[in-house]
Every structure is written in C-alpha cells, then in structure tokens.
Amino acid sequence: MTANVSRRRLLGYSGATLAAGAAAGAGVVSVARAGADHGSADDAAVPFHGAHQAGISTPVQDRLHFAAFDVITDDRDRLVRMLKEWTAAAAAFTGGHPYGSAAGGLGEAPPDDTGEALGLPPARLTLTIGFGPTLFEKDGKDRFGLRAKRPAALIDLPHFPGDDLDPARSDGDLCVQACADDPQVAVHAIRNLARIGFGVVSVRWSQLGFGKTSSTTPDRQTPRNMFGFKDGTRNIAGTDTKALDEHVWASPADGPSWMAGGSYVVARRIRMHIETWDRTSLQEQQDTFGRTKGEGNAYGAKREHDPVPLDKLPADSHVRLAHPDGNGGVRILRRGYSFTDGTDGLGRLDAGLFFIAFQRDPRKQFVPLQSKLAASDHMNEYIQHVGSGIWACPPGVRKGGYWGDGLFS
C-alpha cells in the first residue's frame, strides 16, 4: 500500500465508485473558468509557426527547462504520431493555452493538461526540438530508417581535453529546449510533453536554468554568469539576419534539404568550481576573462561593446581565445543559462553554466572553438564540462506541418 492512504483512496477507487457528493462543485467550476479566460492573455506569445523554429534568434527569456529524451520504441509510426501530438501541444502551450482540457473535462478521466500553467500568460514560451545522432543510428542500428538522412554536420562530438562527461547527463535521441520568462510555464511544457510521450520516449535527463547568461538583444545589458562576469558580448543579435544566415541557419547547399533553415545546437553542462573561483583575486579573475568585472570592457577598451584589441589581452584569457577576431570570424549564437542543482554532497554548490550554442555547422564553429578553449583557456582551472549533447534542430513548422515532417516524410 502507499504511504498516503487517505489521499490515495480519496482520489481513486473509492471516490470514483459513487459518483456522489454534496455541493462542493463551486471551486471546481471556477478553475474551469480560469482555464477559459486564460487563452486571451497572449500579448506575450512568441509565434510558434514560421520559417525557423522559435527559441533560437528569439530574444533570450529568463528561464530554461531543457530536456533530452530517449526514444524507447522501435515503431516509427508511433514516433511520428507522437511528434505530431507534440507539435499540436507546443503550439497550444506557446500560445498560452492548455493542451486539451485542463479542468473542465470528464470527471472520470484524468485531465489532458496538467494545469499548473492555467491563468499564467504565455511568458514568451518557446519550444525548440532537436534530433540527436542516436536517432539516426544507434549501436550500428538504423532504427527508424533515417540513417541516410543524417546530416554530415550532425557529428558525434569529439572528446575535448578536460571533459568528464556523465552519460546520464549527456546525449539523447531528441531534445526540447523550453524557454520562458516564467519557470512554471517552461516546466509545465516539458512535463506535459514527457507525459504525452510515455511509451514512445523517456526523459533521459533534464536541466533547469535560472538566469540567462547571453543576450541576443545586444542593445541591452549583457547578463552576468555565475562567475559574476559578462560573457558573450559579441553574441549574434536576433535581428541581424545577415549574421544569422551566415552563422546560424543551415542553408539548402549545406546538406540535407530537410535541415534548410534549421540549426545545430550544442549543449554543455559546465560545472563551475564556485568556491575556488570566489577566493581568487580580482586581478586573476579579470585576467582569466581578459576583461574587467565591473563594466565588462576588454583590456585595452573603454566600454563593454568597444572593439577588442586582442593583443592587449592575456594570451590564455577566455575572451582572447573565443573572440571571433581571433578565430577567422567564426561566431556562434549563445543562449546559455546559469544553473544551481543544490549541493554536491561535499558542501559545495553544484552550479555552473548550461551552455547552449546554435550554429550552422558545428564542425566549423563549436568544435574548433572548443578545441582551442579546452587546450589553452585559463578558465579551465575553474570549470569542468560534465554533460554534453548535440542535436539537429529542423527548420520551423509551417501551419499544418509537424516537428520533423521534412525528416520523416
């Protein structure tokens, strides 16, 4: 028997036996009404349909719930059915609506929607899907007849020096990035997608992020990461269509046509050694980045957004190594979030950066950049990459289409 006998019996068998009761319906009805009103508050909704998936060039929201899924069925039709259902649910959630009935459905049936987002605004929720290498081929098996469609750019990431990757926090056949200004809205979306997917997919791991560390709206303040520094000053602006075309969106010439207008996402769970960093001198902290902690200006520059005189920065500083000017103009679109998952059992914060980067071709962007950073970045003393994944994010969904329709059709 279960721990909580009374609640269990209330909600379950006995309660349902007699569809009986006194006049306690009023509370239930008001919940149902709240659900109906809820749809009108879409002033902060990000359109779901479009040429590109939302959640990439979209101005970065405050909160993240990122989930990686394993596909646990071999039945391709079932997977496609689920993707269609996910798409319909995602369109509803991003519009600020419940998926199906949340509170006014049949009394004998569990509500379709779990309901914790009822009455909340859309909170600029975006849901972005990606397909991992193992969806195309796993253990040498072409599980869903997709092997031939795997883009060359969807590589298996190489081992980088210093990596200490936990398989339980890495990879996944699918990923969904949920970003919203309200964490409850983001969590609600992932929870409901996971529920819809039972029997088809299983959550492999998921990550909550609480503070954006990058901005795709460079006219605003660059946010600070858990080191207390601004990073990603030269991030690609969501409005810079030229840079997006050049660095973020896959073009038809790049590879399979189903990826045209899509992008490749790399996620890395980067643990920060918070305590050792905190007792590091301001000078060394600033040298590590190659910029000041207060204003965020690079050494040799006056303001944060001024051009960076690379030769004025320490050779092993993070900004010098990562800056586009030192990498033949290579840029990535960063959308990372800070995370804190409690403590690590040794009394230290389990905290860091959940790095997310979108790009046109990881072979030419993330891999060379990270190879360089992993080899030389002074910051490596204070960080460790403990989780990793790469996924191909298809282009946006057209009305009537579904996530991945180009891949599965």
Place this chain on the structure above:
Amino acid sequence: MRPVHVLAAAGAALVSLSALSACGKNDDAAPKGGSGAIEVTATDSSCEVGAKSTSAGAVTFKVTNKGSQVNELEILAPDGKIVSERENIGPGTGAEVTVQLSAGTYKVMCSAGMTGKGPSQALTVTGQGKAVDPRLDQAVAAYRTYVAEQVDDTLTKATKFAAAVKAGDVTKAKELYAPSRVGWERIEPVAESFGDIDPKVDLREADLKQGDRWTGWHQIEKALWKTGSLQGEGPYADQLVKDLQTLKTKVGTASITPTSMANGAKELLDEVATGKVTGEEETFSHTDLVDFKANVDGAQKVYELLKAIVKERNPDLATTLDDEFAKVQKMLTKYEKGDGYVPYDTVGAKDRKDLSDEVNALGEPLSKLAAVVAR
C-alpha cells in the same frame, strides 16, 4: 469506515459538468444546479423519496438528513444487491448520489445509525434511457468472482504462511511469504476500500504513525529477513489470518462498478510506480517483483473484462493497452527465477529505469479506461 467525502463531492460536480460538455474541451461549462434530482428526506425513522418512478440513465438522489443520527442512503437493485450507497450523512447535512440505473424496481433505503437496515421506498425505473450496456454488468459480475477467488487464494496461502511462522520455520515462512500476498496484490484497490483492513495487513513500517500498532505481512517480513527470528511472531500470524478472514466476509459487499474497476486497474499501476519500481514495498524481502507482477495481472484482468467495450468505443486505446500489457509482461519474464522472481535489490539502475518507463507507458493509457467505460 468509508473515505472522506470532500473530493468525492468535487468528482460529482465534474460528472455533471461533463454531461453538459460532451466534447470535454469546453472549459466554460457550468453544472446545472440540482434540477432533476430526486429529493430524499431521511429521519431516524423514515425515508421519504420525492418520486415513485423515473427514467433509466443517470439518476441523482439528493438526500437530506433531518434526523438526529448519522444516516446512510442505499440504492438496492431488484435482486437486493447494493447498487450504490452513501455513508456518513451527518444530522442536518445532505449529500448527492448519482448512479446509473436501468429499467427495474429499486429500493431507496435510509439507514439511520448506518446499520444496513431501515425504512425504504420503491422506485420504478422505466425505459431504455442510456441503459447500461449489459456487457458492463457481466464484467462487474465476472470481476466480483475474480475478486472472491483472489481473496480465497490469499487466505489459503496466508494460512499456510502463518502456520510456518508459528512453527518457527524461517526458511519455509520466507518461501511462503511472497506467494501469500499475490491474491491480495491483484485486487488491492478493492481490498483497500475496506479502510480498516488494509492498514492492519499491509502497512509498511515507514508509514506507521506515532502510537500505531504495526501488524500484518510486513511486520513478519521484517522479522524474517531483518531480525531473522520468529520469536513472538505467532500472534501476528494469527492476526493476519483473522483480518483476511474478515476481508473474505466483507468483500461481497464491496461497491464495484465498471468505473471503479477501471480506476482500480489504474491504481494498481500507481502502486507499481510508487512502491514497487522504487523497491519500497518489500524493503526487507526484496520480493517486489512478485507484487509487481500481481498488480499488473490484476490490472490486466480488469482490462480483459472490459476489453470488448473498449474496443468498440475507443479501438486505439484497446490497441495501445494490448501492446503495453504485452510489453510489461514480456519485460517481467526477464526476471523470472524458479517459481518467482529475482530479488529486487539485484535489479540495476538501468533495468529499473526500463521498468519505470514501461509502467509509465502502460499507466498513462490505462488512466483513460475509466472514462471510456463510464459513459
């Protein structure tokens, strides 16, 4: 003792909601206030029913207790069986009972003091209405038989188990422990509806409240696997058998409807998800997979009995349930050992996750069964 009524009441409001919004997606629907309900006025010595006849379908009784004793409303079928009942209607309070009635002559009885006896009035139900599919009645009847068989099985095996405990035979008792629980685990939601028996026979140590006296299977389980001694366990063994005998005498009166059967099946999977997959149920013996299998079998029995109707009303759900029951059964065969299963503490994290995924895969569609058979 019956469950508290607060949420059951909310459930009733939702039922009337759903009647108005057939598609189930209309969150605006509001319940119709009371009209159409048959008023019943109960006192300590009378039972006035506001109608002598009504038409078949969902019939709502609105009972008011104007007496001084706690009252109970019972709707009795033409053959005398309880169709539905509502206990614990306090003096000066009221309740609503909604029940599906097909044509026939019923008795509406008010039982002051909840003695199971009291004044009654006949109610003639006519017409087809939305008469209950006779196959549903058959399913309920067949399920009642199954429940009785499982109670007999668990009683027989628990009696043998108790004998071994009383003889101080640790090896034998360990062998008989898990099998003695199988019948119980298959029908646990029905057994649990008798609120006083379940805590006596199946309470886990972790669920004890301060001052509780711990009895039942798990108390003996601890003695067998943790203490390793049966010293002083005899009375516990006797008590277990006695409590199961009480269950046997009571189980025929359990209120069983197609909806409660379906909810019970879902709850069996909930039991697996919260107690067995985690290894909490059998914390000393690690025989969780035996319970797991029994819970799944009990849920599958319910589904098989209702399947013909599910196939008609929601063929996709039937396909999914066929598929998922087959998968979970196949997955369990992997862990078979002798007549039972490997100890759960030998099942690794990866395998536990696979089992958990499958429990979710089955539990989710199974949660849709009740609404399919309720209409």
